[in-house]
Amino acid sequence: MNVRTALILCLAYLINQVNALAQTDQLLKFKAPAKHFTESSPVGNGRLGAMDFGGVNKGRIVLNEISMWSGGVEDPNRPGAYKYLPQIQQLLAAGRNREAQDMLQQQFTSAGKGSGQGNGANEKYGSYQVFADLLIDWKDTTGNLESYSRSLDLKTAMATTTWTRSGVKYTQEVMTSAPDQVVAVRIQASKPGLLNLSIGLSRAANATIAAGGNALSVDGQLPAGDGDQGIRFSGRVRILPVGGQMKAAGNRQVITGATGVVILITMATDLNWPQVALRGADPAVTTDRQVNAAAGKSWERLVAAQRADHQSYYNRCSLQFTGVQHNDIGQLSTSERLERYAMGKPDVTLPALYFNFGRYLLISSSRPGGLPANLQGLWADSYQTPWNGDYHLNINLQMNYWPAEATNLGALHQPLITFTKQLVEPGRQTARAYYNSSGWVAHMMSNPWKFTAPGEHASWGSTLSGGAWLCEHLWQHYLYNPNQKTLADIYPVLKGAARFYADILITDPKTGWLVTAPSNSPENAYRTEEGFSGQTTMGPTMDMQIGRELLGNTIAAANALKTDRAFADSLQRILGKLAPNQISKKTGGIQEWLRDYDEAEPQHRHVSHLYGLHPFDEITPQATPVLAAAARNTLLRRGDGGTGWSRAWKINFWARLGDGDHALQVFRALLAPAASGSGISMRHGAGTYANLFCAHPPFQIDGNFGGTAAIAEMLLQSHGKDNVIRLLPALPRAAEWAAGTVRGMRAAGGFELNFNWRSSRIESATLISLAGTTCRLEMPEGKQLYGPNGKPVAVNRSGNIVSFQTLKGARYQLR
Template sequence: MHRTILPPWLGVVVTDDDVDAPPLLLRLDEPARTWTDAFPVGNGRIGAMVHGGTAHERLQVNDDTCWSGAPHDGPVEPVGPLGPDGAPGVVRRARRLLADGDPLAAEAELARLQSGWVQAYQPLVDVLLDQPDAAGGAGYRRTLDLARGVVTTTWASTADVPWRQDVLVSHPDGALLLERAADAAAPGGGEAWVRLTSPHPWAGAPTPVAAPDAHPRAAVVLATLDMPSHVLPDWVDGPDPVRYGGRAVHAAVALAVLADGDPDRDPDDGARVDVVDGAVRARGVRRLRVVLTTATDHDVATGTLHGDRARVAADALAGLGRAVADVDGIAARHVADHAALMGRVTLDLDAVAPDLPLDTRLARHAHGTADPHLAVLAFQHGRYLTVAGSRPGTLPLNLQGIWNASVRPPWSSNYTININTEMNYWPTLVGDLAECHEPLLGWLDRLSDAGRGTARTLYGVRGWVAHHNSDPWCFTGPTGRGHDSASWSSWPLGGAWLARHVVDHHDWTGDDAALRRHWPVVRGAALAVLDLLVELPDGTLGTSPATSPENHYLLPDGRPAAVSVSTTSDLAIIRDLLEHVRRLAPAAGDHDEDLRAAVDGALERLPTERVAPDGRLAEWRTDVPDAEPGHRHQSHLYRVFPGTSIDPDSAPALTAAALRTLDARGPDSTGWSLAWRLALRARLRDVDGVADLVTAFLHPVDAEPSVGDGPLRGGVYRSLLCAHPPFQIDGNLGFTAGVAEALVQAHRRGPDGVREVHLLPALPAAWPTGRVRGLRLRGGLRLTELAWRDGRVERAVLEADRPVVVDVRERGAAERRQVTLRPGRRVVAAAPA
């Protein structure tokens, strides 16, 4: 019988709220068989996937600044040929072809505007640990503690010696820490090897450097490498898809291995470390600690490369020196920092967590065994991935967050801005992680600067535009070289959609200074859409050419087409943006009367959504057949969610049409689309739909054949990472936002301008009793506590950042209770009579 080894820092942040609720542990009872089985840790910049091996451990490490390519020189370059009137002439010709009824010819014309592709997010190194004495699997357990940000593996070796390993990445120390130890009562003297490998060629192979004086039983190696100068997307065939040389990110990795032996048996401790052929050998080891730091020449704030290799190496070593100087305190500082963010919001669904590994629980849940605690884990998992992957000073989360093992990852692991990047940040504000929103806002400032040239070059318009893909180098053009589908490439509204995040940040925080700082993003996007609008034959304003992201309709002869006129999603995004410009311009200090007049005039002439003859909310300007009825995108429902204009109170007819649309899309889709549909159903107060989508999202795509239910579809891997498939992090984050939307909504204002706080608007029947604390709401509000029993509110406590009056209602009821809130005072907004 083996004992559990408990490090002294493990319990530093237990609070009263933790005592009764099940722990936030993701648990698997075997080492990772695939990359998606591993558990992610991170500090916003350094990410690692922990595989949990015993004799052989692998930590796959990323640095969020490691991308292929380099900053762009000059404006976007269309593949052409363009003709004497340039790129705007191409747009005008496509518009005429659409008016003449030839959308496929219009698509061929628009292909001339395509340029290249975005660059790809890159893996950095693997840390490989070989320790034969630790081999074994008795009592194996691997957990990710979401509350503390630590992956812990415990097991007994074949010699029946208990072992424990903890892995974390510290934000305060900027370092990865692995600590592995055998039980103190067991004989010491084992040997371990630690080495670095990389999918990239070494610029400087791992080489020993002087170890810190304070740690005589330590060895340090330094390695340097360059990222590829160009990587083609994984779906594009071409010669030399991965190229090295030329301008690229320079990176360095510094690794320290600290070994402790058995001082009771050997007064000199007994442990020895040395470097052999670039690998660290540790002998006489009872406890092993590995500390890793990284550095690159990629300046996130400016999007530039300084090119000084010596400085990069020095930065990595300096960071390692600071971390190792107080290595004993790294874990406690990390846990305190991580838990301070994670602990702001708690969710308890009054559910017992079964004493089973996650993969078993997911399979049982898929076959009808109730396990509400899975939803709690998935909700907090989204917040965890935000804390671990997005911190001030980092790049925004990409398609895989900050975790990627492939040189040519799926969809380049890029910023896909026709839904996915935006979804990554849906839970950030409501989840009380506003500082984790800053990387997106900072990147938008740079993206909008780059997009001004694209707006002028391609469309001859003011402001800025971006299309469906981008990267840290702020690519803003249409992708492809004349061969990408117009359904995704010919869509210039990425900037208009992203600008909503500046609006949301202000709506939640009330930070006027941040609004003014980022207002050029919003204003520039508005100027672009105002210039892109054209007058249509019926006198309305619209877009031509237009697409509905990634979707197609059928022509009379059965061929699919993507380009049309005035798609519903185009008009919804534009209307939403212009309404926010009109509302927030005074707070931003923008008193441009000409802009105000243009916005007012456009809003008067923009059509709103319409209901099609079949009862669905129409996606296209005319009633055409769907090429793919169950399509994963539902961009024409934009003003339901993430917009705030369509709900059962404000637009009952459009609500019914939106629900009919979701029904027609079917029950299955990709993982991220299921998360979006969850948020949509919650906004529409479709309780049964919310319940069905929670179940659908938690479907295990990698279940064993004996418990599977047919072909793979969207859901989650056994680690709870979202499966498109393949892995995309957006679904994890969108799920969190959807659950929050089911518990509370505060987007509506009544006719008197009073904000409404709607409690439990879409609570599933499977969650009859529960409590949530700490959610942030629009208007500077905080839901300090919301408790319910038998589906009815028992107690709700609100507080506010500024004086405000709100109306509180419960579960669709017409009755409202008006509550006055003042800063620093918590008010019971609902309680049993």
């Protein structure tokens, strides 16, 4: 080899290494086909989803449609339950918690079977479930398999698999298009006439599958419980080979001698969201129309529309860590990187990859006009999804949307906001039945059928703050997008939830405080001095924190809208009487219950009594240092373990306390490699799967969203009563985090920020005012603020906090 050739090869190697490294925050990589969906490549458009397993002998692509729900509308309320409410409250006030919980179980749970103990696929409650599988059987499987590669590109939302067999390179691409409402697959061979395979659909229940012409079809109807029939569903597959021949064989299509093939899949149900009592359009008509329209377009045209749509969301925000680079990660699979990270080795782009993946998942599973992302987003491979794949309202659904506003995806908040509005009327019926209240309530769980009743078991189902917690998201959306129209739109929802809270408060005879009753601290148990281990109580800390937030926001909204002065004044009088945060004399932490009970499980996964630290902002190191110190004690006592979503919440807690090092410590625990597969214990294996899905276990997507939001919290915060914007409030001291760049992150008050930092200090920042509001900013040391005219901005200063009036659309420079 001469010197010239050696230099060329060396340069090519270096270019390949740089290219590989440059993509390590945008690509999920795999070195083998998936054995379980937690190793697959997920794609989605908010309504349709797919998980590509990347098989080379037998290919499998799991297909999902977000409204694929069994069950149906029911009345889960006990009409006379409210008659028992005074007695339950009297028992709690007298400290007779065991008797109160027994009566709650007998008289105050949902009518019927509720969620079926989380197995409601054949009950009225229903379950989210898989739509079907697309199966690809390859005929040429005997040659040597070489150069297998599989990736998911977050920036383009394309899953790609390549491999070589007997000198022929095969490429499979999978995407999901929102503009054309199809899952689209393209398979190509590098040599003409060497594509030989069969394509089929598979669904184990409630479906008829057929093949004919150049198509496949699946049609069926799901059960609705009690022997009723539920939603109808329909899927259409159009197969467009390039060269060769295709013919139907049974319920499959067989292709021989082709060079390539495009497979277009459409799916629909007749669930008419949000008017679920009415049937929607015939799903067969819908899918026929959609697949016909897509089939008339070239692959390149389909890709161009899909990519433009995806990137219109994805490119609104970006994060890069630009400090220490590690060239040895470019060729590693994602699972290898997780293993390496768990051993304490640095990976500067892995946190950014996780951040990007969380935003990618929200774009893929939540779009305006559709249902909100469920416990698994929209990806499921079973007919009885864990916990029915429903909407848990004691943190999980809300956590799905924590990154929406801060990472510039506020438009994708709309499905949750619409869902909350849709719970108001059924919530009124539940409030009347159980509490004789004129407001509205939602308890621990819900579904597309708008279930708002308590759960079927008193130990967890009586959490009454689900609807109020959802209202926090309506308020956050307003804070990030301040305008009177948004406020007027959400105010009736806030008012109804606040009215319910006001109606159900009772006076604690020991303290004189107003408290909720009956309720619980989600899924956790206490132990009384008498040895009773129970859940039912009055005035759990989280209830009171959520109550203060809800009533305070409702008062602020009424004042801003100049309406309901008397109602707002009545809420103001209640606010001062609500049971306050207490510090436990036993633990030195925030007290979880009204009484200082012993903890039955000190390291329980829920840390509900720190709701006031996050997502609410009544506990802050700046304004309430004593309570913040107690919150720290609570977190240390709880420990850094727990389920996936629990670890994600803890990262947010530590970020709010300004402790970036501890936040990073828990982030590393969140990314601990979890074993993929079925039958995983509920108590072991929390962390992250090979495809970055979060392990509860099993898979729950809330951990992904909570972890993404936590990274944003470490880099930018704008919470607090005065909405002060703080840059790098919880930056870890680790070298990999010492330098970076953020583009398009959002802050409360209607601000968008771009900033970069080096040596853990802000270098420069741009603040764009989207609403023309007053900005309050914590000034980095040694920096000056300049207005759109390039001149220094006149500010009001209080310590290191400056405030100034902004012009709508104007840019302000910090340098």
